[in-house]
Amino acid sequence: MTGMSARVVIPGVLRDLAGGAHELTVDLTEPVSLGEVLDGAFEPWPILNSRIRDERGDIRRHVNVFVDGADAKRAQGVQTPVGPASTVHVINAVSGG
Amino acid sequence: MTETIVGIGTRKGLWLARSTDRVSWQLEGPHFLMSEVLSLLFDTRAGRNRLLVGFRSSHWGPSLQHSDDLGRTWVEHPEGSIRFPEDTDTALKATWQLVADPHDDQVVWAGTEPQGLWRSEDAGETFTLNRGLWDHPHRPEWGEGAGGGAIHTVLPSPVDRQSMLVAMSTGGVYNTRDGGTSWNPGNKGIHAYFMPHDEWPEFGQCVHKVARDPEVPSRLYCQNHRGVYRSEDDGVTWQSIEEGLPTNFGMTVVAHPRRGETLWLVPITSDYQHVPPDAQLQVQRSDDGGRTWRTQANGLPHTWTNVLRDAACTDGDPDEPGLYVGTRNGEVYASTDGGESFSLLATQLPDVYCVRALTVA
Numbered sequence: 001m002t003g004m005s006a007r008v009v010i011p012g013v014l015r016d017l018a019g020g021a022h023e024l025t026v027d028l029t030e031p032v033s034l035g036e037v038l039d040g041a042f043e044p045w046p047i048l049n050s051r052i053r054d055e056r057g058d059i060r061r062h063v064n065v066f067v068d069g070a071d072a073k074r075a076q077g078v079q080t081p082v083g084p085a086s087t088v089h090v091i092n093a094v095s096g097g
Numbered sequence: 098m099t100e101t102i103v104g105i106g107t108r109k110g111l112w113l114a115r116s117t118d119r120v121s122w123q124l125e126g127p128h129f130l131m132s133e134v135l136s137l138l139f140d141t142r143a144g145r146n147r148l149l150v151g152f153r154s155s156h157w158g159p160s161l162q163h164s165d166d167l168g169r170t171w172v173e174h175p176e177g178s179i180r181f182p183e184d185t186d187t188a189l190k191a192t193w194q195l196v197a198d199p200h201d202d203q204v205v206w207a208g209t210e211p212q213g214l215w216r217s218e219d220a221g222e223t224f225t226l227n228r229g230l231w232d233h234p235h236r237p238e239w240g241e242g243a244g245g246g247a248i249h250t251v252l253p254s255p256v257d258r259q260s261m262l263v264a265m266s267t268g269g270v271y272n273t274r275d276g277g278t279s280w281n282p283g284n285k286g287i288h289a290y291f292m293p294h295d296e297w298p299e300f301g302q303c304v305h306k307v308a309r310d311p312e313v314p315s316r317l318y319c320q321n322h323r324g325v326y327r328s329e330d331d332g333v334t335w336q337s338i339e340e341g342l343p344t345n346f347g348m349t350v351v352a353h354p355r356r357g358e359t360l361w362l363v364p365i366t367s368d369y370q371h372v373p374p375d376a377q378l379q380v381q382r383s384d385d386g387g388r389t390w391r392t393q394a395n396g397l398p399h400t401w402t403n404v405l406r407d408a409a410c411t412d413g414d415p416d417e418p419g420l421y422v423g424t425r426n427g428e429v430y431a432s433t434d435g436g437e438s439f440s441l442l443a444t445q446l447p448d449v450y451c452v453r454a455l456t457v458a
Contacts (some may be wrong), residue, residue: 055177056186
């Protein structure tokens with residue numbers, strides 16, 4: 001199977017923590033869990049990781065992550081499968097005041 | 098020329114107010130806009146010029162950062178300064194207290210939510226969890242006040258490096274005499290009216306803030322959830338000193354930095370009316386360790402706001418220490434005469450969560 005890359009799209013407000021990148025890519029040959037994709041994408045950017053996940057690896061309460069348009073929190077959370085051509089959107093939740 | 102810098106942590110960021118006369122102030126900020134700034138420490142030990150800030154974003158979680166140039170640049174540890182060890186299966190919610198150790202100029206203490214005590218040996222860049230307190234058998238019974246379950250008060254003894262007091266609400270006071278290996282509750286005499294079966298329990302009190310007397314280190318003052326107390330035995334037993342006060346409720350207590358038995362409270366009407374008595378913002382000052390009190394309100398407004406547990410402090414002025422109080426409606430008042438009169442330092446800020454002051458000679 002030819003390797004492909006899953007894309008992880010970073011919210012604009014956090015892009016400085018990814019060296020200015022709009023998105024990060026993770027090379028995959030087969031589906032893996034969302035947690036593994038985020039591990040790979042954020043490995044060079046630990047502060048970015050801490051904004052999105054706590055030290056247990058859980059996605060923060062007011063951060064939403066969509067895998068190919070589906071809310072991962074309503075699927076299998078960090079166990080949600082991510083395919084080699086998937087797009088992962090990290091989005092700050094509509095909340096606060 | 099002496100300069101005073103007041104750090105103002107608010108619900109939506111940090112401001113720094115600077116003055117050379119403590120009358121006119123220049124306000125800088127915000128830093129960390131839209132983050133709740135919950136704890137501050139100015140650390141000038143060992144030649145440092147460090148400001149440590151604990152804050153949290155409702156979206157992006159907690160963070161601890163420091164600046165060695167008073168806010169021009171900020172440094173965040175890549176792995177996070179405070180991370181719960183994996184075996185605790187716990188995530189940090191917030192850092193509510195940052196305190197410089199009085200014995201070792203590289204050591205900083207942090208109190209967190211959930212209830213953790215942390216020690217840094219590199220001036221606040223990385224911290225280690227105190228396991229003695231974390232593993233305390235009382236932990237499952239500690240509760241959460243409105244501000245969350247946190248170690249909100251950390252008072253290392255200035256005379257005994259093995260001794261320290263911490264406080265939490267609810268849970269109350271805990272003391273160590275062996276450098277943090279073991280901890281014992283120190284709540285004898287503190288009322289817990291809300292406990293249905295035992296109003297004088299060993300622990301479980303809703304202690305809001307504790308301050309240490311500067312001349313007699315074993316003397317402490319406590320603002321409790323309904324009740325004001327003094328301890329003469331380093332936080333083991335407590336005696337009521339609420340007689341003469343307009344109310345026994347409040348969030349904070351501040352001790353004079355040098356003069357013994359001089360302290361201030363900021364009274365709140367009651368636990369179900371979080372407004373000042375008669376809607377008059379005021380401090381209550383005692384010059385005799387809480388035996389008598391007097392009202393100081395000159396320059397403070399008629400208002401329906403209140404003052405939170407870390408939103409009052411003194412500075413290090415060598416002649417007359419300044420007293421600062423910040424309100425939930427975004428105002429900070431300064432007094433340079435021990436509370437006899439106050440002037441407005443800042444207004445129209447977000448809710449003030451904490452204030453800390455630095456005096457630079």
